[in-house]
Amino acid sequence: MTTTSDHHxxxxxxxxxxxxxxxHEPVQTVESNDIVTFDxxxxxxxxxxxxxxxxxxxxxxxxxxxxxxxxxxxxxxxQPEDVLAVDLLELQHEGIGFSYFYxxxxxxxxxxxxxxxxxxxxxxxxxxxxxxxxxxxxxLAPFPGNLGVAPAVEGKHSTTxxxxxxxxxxxxxxxxxxxxxxxxxVEGALFSIGDCHAAQGDGEVCVTGIEAPMIVTARLRxxxxxDIKQPQFETAGxxxxxxxxxxxxxxxxxxxxxxTKKAIRHMITHLHDHHDLTRTEAYLLCSAIVxxxxxxxxxxxxxxxxxxxxxxxxxx
Amino acid sequence: MTTTSDHHxxxxxxxxxxxxxxxHEPVQTVESNDIVTFDxxxxxxxxxxxxxxxxxxxxxxxxxxxxxxxxxxxxxxxQPEDVLAVDLLELQHEGIGFSYFYxxxxxxxxxxxxxxxxxxxxxxxxxxxxxxxxxxxxxLAPFPGNLGVAPAVEGKHSTTxxxxxxxxxxxxxxxxxxxxxxxxxVEGALFSIGDCHAAQGDGEVCVTGIEAPMIVTARLRxxxxxDIKQPQFETAGxxxxxxxxxxxxxxxxxxxxxxTKKAIRHMITHLHDHHDLTRTEAYLLCSAIVxxxxxxxxxxxxxxxxxxxxxxxxxx
Numbered sequence: 001m002t003t004t005s006d007h008h009x010x011x012x013x014x015x016x017x018x019x020x021x022x023x024h025e026p027v028q029t030v031e032s033n034d035i036v037t038f039d040x041x042x043x044x045x046x047x048x049x050x051x052x053x054x055x056x057x058x059x060x061x062x063x064x065x066x067x068x069x070x071x072x073x074x075x076x077x078x079q080p081e082d083v084l085a086v087d088l089l090e091l092q093h094e095g096i097g098f099s100y101f102y103x104x105x106x107x108x109x110x111x112x113x114x115x116x117x118x119x120x121x122x123x124x125x126x127x128x129x130x131x132x133x134x135x136x137x138x139x140l141a142p143f144p145g146n147l148g149v150a151p152a153v154e155g156k157h158s159t160t161x162x163x164x165x166x167x168x169x170x171x172x173x174x175x176x177x178x179x180x181x182x183x184x185x186v187e188g189a190l191f192s193i194g195d196c197h198a199a200q201g202d203g204e205v206c207v208t209g210i211e212a213p214m215i216v217t218a219r220l221r222x223x224x225x226x227d228i229k230q231p232q233f234e235t236a237g238x239x240x241x242x243x244x245x246x247x248x249x250x251x252x253x254x255x256x257x258x259x260t261k262k263a264i265r266h267m268i269t270h271l272h273d274h275h276d277l278t279r280t281e282a283y284l285l286c287s288a289i290v291x292x293x294x295x296x297x298x299x300x301x302x303x304x305x306x307x308x309x310x311x312x313x314x315x316x
Numbered sequence: 317m318t319t320t321s322d323h324h325x326x327x328x329x330x331x332x333x334x335x336x337x338x339x340h341e342p343v344q345t346v347e348s349n350d351i352v353t354f355d356x357x358x359x360x361x362x363x364x365x366x367x368x369x370x371x372x373x374x375x376x377x378x379x380x381x382x383x384x385x386x387x388x389x390x391x392x393x394x395q396p397e398d399v400l401a402v403d404l405l406e407l408q409h410e411g412i413g414f415s416y417f418y419x420x421x422x423x424x425x426x427x428x429x430x431x432x433x434x435x436x437x438x439x440x441x442x443x444x445x446x447x448x449x450x451x452x453x454x455x456l457a458p459f460p461g462n463l464g465v466a467p468a469v470e471g472k473h474s475t476t477x478x479x480x481x482x483x484x485x486x487x488x489x490x491x492x493x494x495x496x497x498x499x500x501x502v503e504g505a506l507f508s509i510g511d512c513h514a515a516q517g518d519g520e521v522c523v524t525g526i527e528a529p530m531i532v533t534a535r536l537r538x539x540x541x542x543d544i545k546q547p548q549f550e551t552a553g554x555x556x557x558x559x560x561x562x563x564x565x566x567x568x569x570x571x572x573x574x575x576t577k578k579a580i581r582h583m584i585t586h587l588h589d590h591h592d593l594t595r596t597e598a599y600l601l602c603s604a605i606v607x608x609x610x611x612x613x614x615x616x617x618x619x620x621x622x623x624x625x626x627x628x629x630x631x632x
Contacts (some may be wrong), residue, residue, distance in 0.1 A: 009446065021586050032485065043404075045331065099514050108614060108616070109488055109614050110613055110614055149456065160615050160616065161615050161618035162568050162612070162615055162618050162620055163568065163618065164568065168612070168615045169566065169567070169611065169612070169620055170611055170612035170614075170615060171564075171611045171612075171620065171622060172611065172618065173562075173564065173622075183494055202609050202610055202611055202612075203610050203611070203612060203613045203614070204611075204612045204613070204614050204615075205614065206614075207612065207614045222391065227589075228565075228582070229567045229578075229582060230565070230567065230568050230578065230582060231568075232563070232564060232565045232566065232582065232586070233563075233564050233566075233622075234561055234562065234563050234627075235561065236559060236560065236561045236562070236563070237556060237559060237562075238554060239555040239557070239559075239562075240555035241554035243552060243553060243555075245550055245551065245552045246489075246550065246551055246552070246553075246555075247548070247549075247550050248487075248489065248548060248549050248550070248551065249544075249546070249548050250485065250487070250546050250547045250548065250549075251546065252478050252479065252480065252546050252547075256572035256573050256576070257572050257613070260499045260547075260572070260610060260613055266544070266545060266546060266548065270548070273543075291609070292610040292613070293485055293518050293607070293608065293609055293610070294518055294519050294576060294608040294609070294610060294621065295485065295519070296478070296485070296486035296487075296488075296489065296516060296518075296519060296520045297426055297519045297520075297521065297573070297576055297608070298426055298482070298519070298520050298521065298522075298523045299426060299476050299477050299478055299484045299486060300424070300476065300477065301477055302477035302478050302479065304478055304485055304486065304487065305610065306487060306489075306549075311550075
């Protein structure tokens, strides 16, 4: 690690929580502008390993522990109405990651009605590349999927939905060098982080990116003269893979969610037909690398959403 | 023009239509692999010019002529179930473009309820750059907004909504060097094109890109062994502006349309607060350069859509 931290929060059970709540006692109080290193468990809380198979995904579906988040860290003097800036300085994976989805109509993900068996790929992460099947190599762009501050609302809240105060944003552009701005709602802000992804396509369509344990180093800064209603951020990408050529499928519908489903279904068929992937493999690959754009949202009554796969990930 | 065309369809009234219909007589029949140059009028059908003001937008709102499309061109031997590949070889603007939106709750665009007066910006297009207010320069990336083949459905159909056979796709990535694949539904395919944009942000949020008259040269190819349900395409971008840093606003909601509206509203506020733009100017600029991504669509019940503006468009 090249960045010098002022604090290091290790991932022992006492530093982990699986709900958002201002009732969680801070594990550390830091000053504004301090640099903090967080050891983050993967989203499964260490339940998968190199030997796991798709059958092991059933037990995850029943798991109620949520994303294990490291924290919370209190920032001295942070007040409601302030903004917490999180400068992401360094993210370091540990060589392994997991993509998976749950089965069934009541399951998670964009297309639970299309898949009735679970899917799993264990990724070997190496030299900026994650290895999939058929020689496909996905470029890594590590980021924390779940980071935020405590909401002012009483009680304990699920870590799954993102909120005004951040949380499970799953914004793939929160890579090293990016800055996230979060509206502070409680004294001390109470910042936590976890659920890191070594790579992810926009949408995180099968419900997981490349879920990976990671060490994240960030500077926490309080800003008092910024007014935002929901999180904002600055980033340099990644917006594509080295400007390479993309194949894209459109989804056209009068409903944005339906258009999104169509775009991904057409991409799964494209990957199945042209790149010799099973539909399960194609769905997992979409979630790891395929990006989603809203092309137009004004030509009523039909909107266009497109799904983009970079051609450079496939072997020649 | 550097590309040699086999055919040139000029924009006289006899070569223009403003509905989609297989009843339109082809203005030319070409062979598969022929290169065709299309003169395309702008979306307003020449109703705006360098001296236009925002008051002139009222008359456009009442205009029922739709997008003037050049064509249709029949491709010999094209049959239903074939795919028409459109290789976009060259796009040439004429130095001027228009961004505008209509007023009122019944108007068009993503946020008609927020804007009660019309907006207009006349763009001077020069050396790959469009000039906005306050020294802001938007990089040009010309593409046709509306291109497709005739649907098999009887009657005359509005050119506004995109459909299975293409039409008003407004996909900003259909730039020079891209290929669009369209499902053919009628004999001869009956391809038409128009509504060109010198630049556009994902979503085309105010309802217009930089609307510009343009000359488009494309190769039309029939493919018989490709099965697609809606349009697909290959492109190398643009996905961002030279990899430059972006400022992004999130929209978080349990509805994708509402999340999109929130992301753009937060961006308009950001541009107003930090770049000295009126809200009308900010809305017009969003439609010309701000991109939209679906960051996550699986962390129920809340989805995240983000709006991105490249920092490089602003003067130092």
